[in-house]
Amino acid sequence: MQYSWPLIGHQNVRNYFTKAFSAGRIHHAYLFQGPSQVGKDTFARMLVNTLLCKDEQVRPCGKCQGCQAFARGAHPDVLTLVRGEDASIGVEKAREFIASISLKPLLGAWRIGMIEGAAQLTKEAASALLKTLEEPPLRVVLFLVSAVELLPTITSRCQRIRFGFVPAQDIAEYLAANSAAFTGTGYREVAQLAAGRPGRAIELTQPAAYETRMRELTEVDGLLDQSEAARIVFAVARFGGKGDLAEKREACLEFIEVLQYALRKRLRLDKGFVSLLKNTFKAEAYLQANVDPKLVMECLLFS
Numbered sequence: 001m002q003y004s005w006p007l008i009g010h011q012n013v014r015n016y017f018t019k020a021f022s023a024g025r026i027h028h029a030y031l032f033q034g035p036s037q038v039g040k041d042t043f044a045r046m047l048v049n050t051l052l053c054k055d056e057q058v059r060p061c062g063k064c065q066g067c068q069a070f071a072r073g074a075h076p077d078v079l080t081l082v083r084g085e086d087a088s089i090g091v092e093k094a095r096e097f098i099a100s101i102s103l104k105p106l107l108g109a110w111r112i113g114m115i116e117g118a119a120q121l122t123k124e125a126a127s128a129l130l131k132t133l134e135e136p137p138l139r140v141v142l143f144l145v146s147a148v149e150l151l152p153t154i155t156s157r158c159q160r161i162r163f164g165f166v167p168a169q170d171i172a173e174y175l176a177a178n179s180a181a182f183t184g185t186g187y188r189e190v191a192q193l194a195a196g197r198p199g200r201a202i203e204l205t206q207p208a209a210y211e212t213r214m215r216e217l218t219e220v221d222g223l224l225d226q227s228e229a230a231r232i233v234f235a236v237a238r239f240g241g242k243g244d245l246a247e248k249r250e251a252c253l254e255f256i257e258v259l260q261y262a263l264r265k266r267l268r269l270d271k272g273f274v275s276l277l278k279n280t281f282k283a284e285a286y287l288q289a290n291v292d293p294k295l296v297m298e299c300l301l302f303s
């Protein structure tokens, strides 16, 4: 059996799954952990597709009934548990998911559940899931994806797969080799700017997104020369006020990404920015754990 997983980077992870799947070793629950936009969700979806595919030579084949249903987002054996419009993934949704995942497979060999943004499970929802993780129904595979640490009770019941940042070289090479799929050029620069995140790099191949990112970079870089007071004023103006909390969190995370890039550039000349760079990683963790975005950004920019 051959596996077709066109993932950018993460060769070690792909090797692991090639060996495991070839040997028929399929764990009942995987936890994919690592920074955002590095390919965790993408690879989880590729594996889900692989498990649903019925081809005898290459999986996923993209042609069989299982692959086509999956591509349309209409495979009856694939269930997703996501936050959606809610602030978190509540216990009601989790219970529905568990009931549904426990049914027999309809089309293929597996019943597959995906929990993206697993850190957004409420405590109650997480406890409701524990039994399913502990004693999973036959023919069930779960993929949990998270950018941050989860409760040890969850982590210990899953096969944990860690995803790191992807070298810029790998990203640039992939973009160049698949250039027909992308509109922009200057892949080396785009790969640098994406700072190890292939998902971001693909977004930045769009000229409009690239220009926006460059503008933000100039703004953030200028902010580093300003006083703490001026930075706080900026944080309040940019991240304060009313609005959807989830959207705000996303905006803060993107801002931090740009800030990290600016800091890394500065660090080559001035080691004084080390602590601020370290704090950006803490800030990311706080944001992922649902701490108020404005508070996180104030603390970050005041440090």
Ligand SMILES: [Zn+2]
Pocket (backbone or CB within 6 Å): 052, 053, 054, 055, 059, 060, 061, 062, 063, 064, 065, 066, 067, 068
């Ligand atoms: Zn197929």
